[in-house]
Amino acid sequence: MSGIESFNPVTPQGLSIANLFLGVMVLSALIFLLVAGLLTYILMRYRGRPGDPDPPPVHGNRNLEIAWTVAPALILVALFILTLRTMNTVNATVPEALRIRVIGHQWWWEFHYPDRDVVTANEMHVPVGAPVLLEVEAADVIHSFWVPKLGWKKDAVPGRTNPMSVQFDQAGVYDGPCTEYCGLQHAWMRIRVVAEAPDQFEAWIEQQRRPAPERPASDRALRGQKLFLRNTCVNCHAVRGTAAAARIGPDLTHFGGRSTLGAGVALNTPENLRRWVRGVQGVKPGALMPNYAELPDDDLAALVEYLGGLK
Numbered sequence: 104m105s106g107i108e109s110f111n112p113v114t115p116q117g118l119s120i121a122n123l124f125l126g127v128m129v130l131s132a133l134i135f136l137l138v139a140g141l142l143t144y145i146l147m148r149y150r151g152r153p154g155d156p157d158p159p160p161v162h163g164n165r166n167l168e169i170a171w172t173v174a175p176a177l178i179l180v181a182l183f184i185l186t187l188r189t190m191n192t193v194n195a196t197v198p199e200a201l202r203i204r205v206i207g208h209q210w211w212w213e214f215h216y217p218d219r220d221v222v223t224a225n226e227m228h229v230p231v232g233a234p235v236l237l238e239v240e241a242a243d244v245i246h247s248f249w250v251p252k253l254g255w256k257k258d259a260v261p262g263r264t265n266p267m268s269v270q271f272d273q274a275g276v277y278d279g280p281c282t283e284y285c286g287l288q289h290a291w292m293r294i295r296v297v298a299e300a301p302d303q304f305e306a307w308i309e310q311q312r313r314p315a316p317e318r319p320a321s322d323r324a325l326r327g328q329k330l331f332l333r334n335t336c337v338n339c340h341a342v343r344g345t346a347a348a349a350r351i352g353p354d355l356t357h358f359g360g361r362s363t364l365g366a367g368v369a370l371n372t373p374e375n376l377r378r379w380v381r382g383v384q385g386v387k388p389g390a391l392m393p394n395y396a397e398l399p400d401d402d403l404a405a406l407v408e409y410l411g412g413l414k
Contacts, residue, residue, distance in 0.1 A: 114269050196236060201218070205248055207239075210389075211353055219308050230300070231274050240261070245283050246285050247282040248279070249294075276295060276297050279296070280294065288389050292366050315357075326402075330405060341354045341356065342354075355413060357413055358371075373407055381396055
């Protein structure tokens with residue numbers, strides 16, 4: 104992941120910005136070459152030589168002065184018009200766009216689909232070829248939502264909603280970071296966007312809307328569920344379909360279906376999840392979650408199996 108990806112965006116809005124930037128850069132380079140070339144030519148062609156008389160004084164050239172005043176003015180007008188066109192493309196909203204509330208927390212991302220009754224964390228799914236309206240905000244301090252393949256970023260500010268209209272034209276998995284320093288784990292506040300075909304997106308939505316099974320598939324997972332519900336996990340997390348309904352931390356209803364944990368700090372594997380639960384402060388220091396180092400190994404294994412099975 105690098106900033107160079109911003110020059111090859113997968114959204115028409117980002118492409119509009121990239122084209123404007125490249126156009127301004129090319130025009131600036133041409134003007135620089137013209138001015139530098141003329142200056143070099145004049146210095147070489149009309150430089151004084153030993154024995155040359157003093158040149159006659161010149162009191163100006165009206166045509167030349169008009170030319171070098173009008174030409175920059177016309178260039179600025181053209182750039183102004185191109186910038187307005189780009190702004191109209193980037194800021195245009197579509198009434199039927201899919202709404203997604205993007206909420207930055209220390210240090211993770213929450214995604215609400217208010218019209219589809221879905222809440223998830225850190226991994227946002229969107230349909231390819233359809234307009235999407237991201238409503239970017241923050242729950243605590245200022246964050247910044249940046250996925251390079253989008254082509255531009257948007258700040259997440261407490262008490263304010265910043266709209267961001269996008270449309271993904273290519274399927275793929277696109278990663279990004281928070282780009283506004285927001286505390287100790289700012290570097291591990293990653294974003295993952297999954298752009299997929301509309302039918303795959305609808306299938307994902309239907310799966311996300313389902314509550315967690317009332318009874319897990321195995322006895323060990325059932326034991327893990329009971330451990331989850333009687334420990335402090337329920338003070339921060341929600342698992343729909345159970346008594347856990349807190350909204351301080353990420354919603355874990357479909358936690359097992361996510362590819363990473365801790366907002367990208369590690370892959371979501373049983374071994375990493377075990378390390379996370381046992382000693383989260385060793386994996387992501389400063390995370391607002393306590394270590395559970397006192398859990399017996401059997402209890403830890405049961406809890407990991409339960410959480411990993413929430414798909």
